[in-house]
Amino acid sequence: MNGATTGDVRTAPPPQDERRSKLFRKTLVTVLVATGTFFLTNVLTPDAAEQWQWTMPVIVGSAVLIMQYLVDFGERLEAVEESQKRRIRGMRDSLADHHREMRSAVDESFAKINAATELFSQVDRSVLRSDGVTRLARKYTQVGEHGSEIVKRFxxxxxxxxxxxxxxxxxxxxxxxxxxxxxxxxxxxxTKKTLYATSTSVDRDFWSSGPGKRYLVAQGDAIRKRGVEIRRLFLVDSPDEITEALRKLCERQRRYGIDARIVDQSELDSAPVTSVNDFIIFDGELCYEIEPDVRATPTKTTLKMTADHVLERIERFDDLWEASSAE
Structure with missing residues (x-):
């Protein structure tokens, strides 16, 4: 709002031509009425004094002029009142819109607060640790406040x-x-209890890589620190694949405490299940599986936790374990 809404209300002055036109009309009407009154006074009272014959036209003309200004003033007053009413209505509507916007903003803010409170309440009630979630939220906001644009997007x-x-x-x-x-x-x-894994030709090169070495170290720590039982089956399709390098790989894993064995699927009573991917069963509850493409290259990693699927993998591993040999 500006000063025009709090001070005296003024209407815009009419154009110069319009003011002149109104003044001319008032003057003309006044002259005509005064002239008419002068002639009428002379006709009705021919014997009256000359002073009276001139006084009456002046009085009537003045009254007519005053009446015209009063009518004009009344019209202007009505226009001012109407303008003021419109302005008041506009201010009321503006205040109402502002009130609705403020209320909407407050409701939205409280809704966000309630949602955040409910979310953190669920986190606190969860069996999972909540300190990591709180730390993640706090650090994420700090990145948003101080990070560069690429860091924010990342x-x-x-x-x-x-x-x-x-x-x-x-x-x-x-x-x-x-x-x-x-x-x-x-x-x-x-992992706290067991880790049962199969390994096919798909991941033979993995064991000499950096992640493969880190994986072996993590398994050694699980065995020493938490007493985890780790079994690994190296699956081959024929005796020709049981090479000296594969035997040395098994021996290396045994030095970490892993019970590593080799299974020749061609000697199994049932036909080899070539469609079974490399899989690892963690604590008998979760399966980590690798799906290779036609060139035996890993294309997708899948985590599966459904009870039926995990049970099927456990049974498959037990069957292969019974047919294994410690080369």
């Missing part, structure tokens, strides 16, 4: 990926392109 992408992973885990399965070594090592660090 943080948003990582949060979106983490949210997608949590959503997938809540539905019982999660996957990602390629072979996710971080999942593999983190799951090993979380």
């Amino acid at each position: 943080a948003q992408e990582e949060i979106a990926s983490l949210a997608l992973l949590m959503e997938s885990l809540s539905n019982g399965t999660a996957d990602c392109p390629g072979e996710n070594h971080e999942w593999l090592i983190d799951l090993t660090a979380c």
Whole structure:
């Protein structure tokens, strides 16, 4: 609002031509009425004094002029009142809109606060640790306040990926392109009881890589620090694949405390299940599986937690374990 809404209300002055026109009309009407009165006085009172004959036209003309200004003033007053009413209505509507906007903003803010409070209440009630979630939220806001644009975008992408992973885990399965070594090592660090794994020709080169060495170290820590039982079956399709290099790989894993064995699927009573991918069963509750393409290259990593699927993998592993040999 400006000063025009709080001070005296003034109407815009009429144009110069219009003011002149109104003044001319008032003057003309006054002259005509005074002239008419003068002639009428002379006709009706011819014997009256000359002073009276001139006084009456002046009085009547003055009255007519005053009446015209009063009518004009009344019209202007009505226009001012109407303008003031419109302005008051506009201010009332503006205040009402502002009130609605403020109320909407307050309601939205309280809704966000309630949602955040409910969210953190659920986190506190969850069996999962809540300190990590709180730390994640706090650090995410700090990145938003102080990070560069590319850092902010990167943080948003990582949060979106983490949210997608949590959503997938809540539905019982999660996957990602390629072979996710971080999942593999983190799951090993979380294992408390058993880790049963199969290994085919798809991941032979993995064991000499950096992630493969880190994976072995994580398994050794799980055995020493938490008493985890780890079994690994190296699956081959024929005796020709049982090479000296494969025997040395088994021996190396045994030095970490892993019970490593070789299974020749061609000697099994049943036909080899070539469609079974590399899989790892963590604590009998979760399966980590690798799906290769036609060139035996890992194309997707899948985490599956459904009870039926995990049980089927456990039974498959037990069958292969019974047919294994410690080369």
